[in-house]
Amino acid sequence: MPELPEVETTRRGVEPHVVGRRIVELALHEPRLRWPVDRALPGRVAGARVTRAGRRAKYLLFELDSGATLMLHLGMSGSLRVLPADTPRRLHDHLDLVLDSGQALRFNDPRRFGSLHFLDGDPAAHPLLAKLAPEPFDPAFDADYLWRATRGRRVAIKQLVMNSHVVVGVGNIYASEALFRARIRPRRQARGLKRDEVARLVESIREVLAMAVEVGGTTLRDYVGADGNPGYFRQKLYVYERPGEPCRVCAQPVRHFVQGQRSTYWCAGCQR
DNA sequence: ACGCCCTCCTGTTGGC
DNA sequence: TGCCAACAGGAGGGCG
Numbered sequence: 001m002p003e004l005p006e007v008e009t010t011r012r013g014v015e016p017h018v019v020g021r022r023i024v025e026l027a028l029h030e031p032r033l034r035w036p037v038d039r040a041l042p043g044r045v046a047g048a049r050v051t052r053a054g055r056r057a058k059y060l061l062f063e064l065d066s067g068a069t070l071m072l073h074l075g076m077s078g079s080l081r082v083l084p085a086d087t088p089r090r091l092h093d094h095l096d097l098v099l100d101s102g103q104a105l106r107f108n109d110p111r112r113f114g115s116l117h118f119l120d121g122d123p124a125a126h127p128l129l130a131k132l133a134p135e136p137f138d139p140a141f142d143a144d145y146l147w148r149a150t151r152g153r154r155v156a157i158k159q160l161v162m163n164s165h166v167v168v169g170v171g172n173i174y175a176s177e178a179l180f181r182a183r184i185r186p187r188r189q190a191r192g193l194k195r196d197e198v199a200r201l202v203e204s205i206r207e208v209l210a211m212a213v214e215v216g217g218t219t220l221r222d223y224v225g226a227d228g229n230p231g232y233f234r235q236k237l238y239v240y241e242r243p244g245e246p247c248r249v250c251a252q253p254v255r256h257f258v259q260g261q262r263s264t265y266w267c268a269g270c271q272r
Numbered sequence: 273a274c275g276c277c278c279t280c281c282t283g284t285t286g287g288c
Numbered sequence: 289t290g291c292c293a294a295c296a297g298g299a300g301g302g303c304g
Contacts, residue, residue, distance in 0.1 A: 002297060002298090003297060003298090004299075013303070013304060032281095034280070034281095034298085034299085034300090037299095058299095073298080074297090074298090075281095075297090075299095076281090076296070076297055076298050077281090077282080077283090077295095077296080077297075077298095078298095092282085102287085109281095110281080110282050110283065111280085111282055111283085111298095112282080113280070113284080113294085113298060113299085114298095123278070126278095128300090152274095153274080154275075155274080155275060155276095159275090159287050162298095162299095164298095164299075166299095171297055171298070172296090172297060172298085174297095177275045193296095211290060217297095219297095219298075220296080221283090221296070221297080222283095222297080227274085235296075240297095251297095258295095260275095260276075260277085261276095261277075261278085262298095263295080263296085269300060
């Protein structure tokens with residue numbers, strides 16, 4: 001999926017087109033997403049004005065003047081584009097948020113792992129959001145915090161940083177990339193990390209996510225931003241999806257293995 | 273609480 | 289060429 005940089009790029013891309021606009025209609029073509037979309041949802045949002053386009057973890061949050069919030073997750077293969085509302089639908093276009101500007105936010109998601117929820121009341125109280133860890137750019141996510149979060153944990157550090165109860169927004173690409181930058185082997189037990197390694201990892205996570213946001217995220221297959229353009233961070237990846245290719249730092253071949261049913265990439269020369 | 277495994281779904285790729 | 293297994297950016301849920 002879209003990880004934090006891709007979701008944030010999408011948020012920034014749609015924001016100027018959606019904030020201040022009234023929702024003419026939510027056309028739901030395919031309610032069978034990660035969770036079945038409430039059939040009554042379109043009726044609840046029609047006519048409302050969008051006051052804010054926010055993000056929490058990998059969820060997009062469209063706040064409405066009714067006080068409610070429309071929550072969209074892009075899943076593994078989803079994208080959200082701004083298009084003229086009369087643009088012909090393509091395969092896997094599941095919903096259109098039609099705006100009074102004549103444009104629409106169109107959600108496309110081949111694998112249908114995305115989701116759409118209507119939140120009445122405080123979004124932070126929703127079960128899917130309530131237990132989420134701090135954002136990586138939140139000052140609360142610092143070396144002290146990750147130090148405490150790693151103590152006593154036998155799980156591999158790569159799996160730990162992908163755990164949304166530890167920190168949000170870090171998915172499979174950026175977990176490998178952050179560990180490379182922090183010079184830490186992905187299979188290390190979290191509890192075995194030294195204090196300075198934990199501090200490096202916090203900085204690496206922040207750095208790699210920030211750099212990816214700057215260039216519109218990473219496009220491997222499906223992902224495009226709100227304008228339909230891919231993200232360009234793929235060119236900056238050190239290890240992800242580069243098995244056997246020379247490490248950009250030490251020239252040793254990049255290694256690959258499967259960890260918790262997810263591909264992990266790393267460099268034996270650079271990472272300890 | 274923790275760690276591991278499975279699941280949802282479609283599309284693409286690589287091996288035989 | 290066809291067939292089939294493996295794998296793909298997420299993450300909730302169930303189990304021991």
